[in-house]
Amino acid sequence: xxxxxxxxxxxxxISPLAIMECKxxxxxxxxxxxxxxxxxxxxxxxxDLPEDWSCPHCGTPKTQFMVREDPGSxxxxxxAMIAGATAALEADFREIWSSKMRxxxxxxxxxxxEAIAFRPHDxxxxxxxxxxxxxxxxxLPGPDQDWSALTPxxxxxxxxxxxxxxxxxxxxxxxxxYKACSLFSPMADFxxxxxxxxxxxxxMVALFDPGNRAETDRAAEIRAVREAELAPPPEPEIAVAPSxxxxxxxxxxxx
Numbered sequence: 001x002x003x004x005x006x007x008x009x010x011x012x013x014i015s016p017l018a019i020m021e022c023k024x025x026x027x028x029x030x031x032x033x034x035x036x037x038x039x040x041x042x043x044x045x046x047x048d049l050p051e052d053w054s055c056p057h058c059g060t061p062k063t064q065f066m067v068r069e070d071p072g073s074x075x076x077x078x079x080a081m082i083a084g085a086t087a088a089l090e091a092d093f094r095e096i097w098s099s100k101m102r103x104x105x106x107x108x109x110x111x112x113x114e115a116i117a118f119r120p121h122d123x124x125x126x127x128x129x130x131x132x133x134x135x136x137x138x139x140l141p142g143p144d145q146d147w148s149a150l151t152p153x154x155x156x157x158x159x160x161x162x163x164x165x166x167x168x169x170x171x172x173x174x175x176x177x178y179k180a181c182s183l184f185s186p187m188a189d190f191x192x193x194x195x196x197x198x199x200x201x202x203x204m205v206a207l208f209d210p211g212n213r214a215e216t217d218r219a220a221e222i223r224a225v226r227e228a229e230l231a232p233p234p235e236p237e238i239a240v241a242p243s244x245x246x247x248x249x250x251x252x253x254x255x
Contacts, residue, residue, distance in 0.1 A: 011047040013067075014046065014047065014067060014070055014073070015045075015070050015071075015072030015073050016031060016045035016047070016048075016072060017031060017045075017070060017071045017072030018031070018045070018046055018047075018067055018069075018070040018072065018073070019031070019067075019068045019069050019070070019071075020046045020065040020066065020067060020068060021065060021066050021067075021068040022055040022057065022058065022060050022064070022065055023060070023064055023065065023066050024055070024058050024060045024064065025055065025057050025058040025060070027055050027056065027057040027058070028068055029046055029049075029065065031043060031044060031045050031046060035049075035053075035056055037056035038050075038053060038056065040053070046062075046065070049062060078120065081143060082118050082119075082120075082125050085118075085125060085140050085175070086115035086118050086125075086127065086140075087115075088174040088175050088176075089115050089129060089138065089140065089172070089174075089175045089178070090113050090114065090115050090129075091174050092172040092173060092174045092175050093113045093129065093131050093172075094113045096131075097112075097113055097131065097132060101131075101132065101133055104133075106133055106186045106188075107132040107133045107186070107187075108132050108133070108186070108187040108188055108190055109132060110132075110190065110191065110192055110193060111130060111131065111132040111187055111190060111193050111196055112130075112131075112132065112193060113129075113130065113131050113132070114129075114130045114193075114197070115127055115128070115129050115130075115138070116128050116129075116130060116197055116200045116201070117200055117201050117204040118140075119204070120142070121139070123142040123144060123145060124139055124140060124141055124142045124145060125139070125140040125141075125142060126138070126139050126140075126204075127200075127204065128183070128200035128201075128203055128204060129180070130193070130196045130197070130200055131187075132187060133185065133186055133187060134182065134183075134184060134185040134186070134187065135183040135184040135185070135187065135196060135199070135200065136180040136181060136182055136183055137165070137167070137180065137181040137183060137203065137207070138178055138179070138180050138181075139158070139167065139178060139179040139180075140175070140178050141176070141177065141178070147176070147177035147178075148177065150169040150171065150177040150179075151169055152169055152170055152171050153168065153169065154168070154169045155167070155168055155169070156168075156169065156179060158179070158181075160207050160208060161207070161208050161209065161210045161213065162206060162207050162208065162209055162210065162211075162212035162213050163212065163213050165181050166181060167179040167180060167181045168180050168181070168182075183203060184199075
């Protein structure tokens with residue numbers, strides 16, 4: 001959690017774990033350490049400091065401190081849950097890579113398994129999973145969702161600002177139930193993992209752009225992305241991603 005400007009006494013915007021920073025000299029106040037200069041005991045939240053407390057280095061008032069980081073905020077807690085869920089997803093597909101896919105001619109050894117750009121979406125978590133043999137949109141259940149009744153192999157059309165897309169229900173040992181929409185398979189057109197990352201991030205932006213709706217107005221249109229025009233990078237290590245419109249329409253809008 002962070003916000004611009006000064007704290008200004010906004011206790012409702014910070015948790016007891018918030019680490020604060022003086023906006024004049026950048027001295028930090030960490031609740032875990034307290035303030036030995038003013039005999040403030042470790043474990044004292046910034047909001048519980050005396051009103052006359054000031055920066056021990058330059059004397060700046062408490063109200064002129066800013067949030068440096070807040071591990072106790074709702075945003076931080078959600079980020080930690082997403083990190084845990086995507087770590088399980090990556091572990092499942094690393095196991096598949098190691099046990100079943102490594103050495104097969106269809107894989108791109110320049111790539112590795114990575115869950116990227118995951119974000120909250122309607123109580124769930126949406127992002128892209130990159131693997132040496134595919135790239136999929138993946139929807140994971142949020143903490144209040146029960147997807148135990150999902151049947152692997154069933155299809156479902158989900159609606160986004162850019163249009164409607166077909167997802168397949170799946171289940172993995174660590175991940176549990178999830179939904180996936182195919183973007184690319186195989187992955188031979190990608191010259192580097194950086195390029196795959198750039199395309200994954202572009203997908204997440206374009207998916208929520210209503211300007212793409214006229215060109216993605218039918219179910220499973222995003223699967224045409226495998227035909228997108230991927231311009232080769234000037235150098236092997238530099239990624240060149242396609243335009244967002246080309247990404248979502250398979251290049252059909254470029255003519």
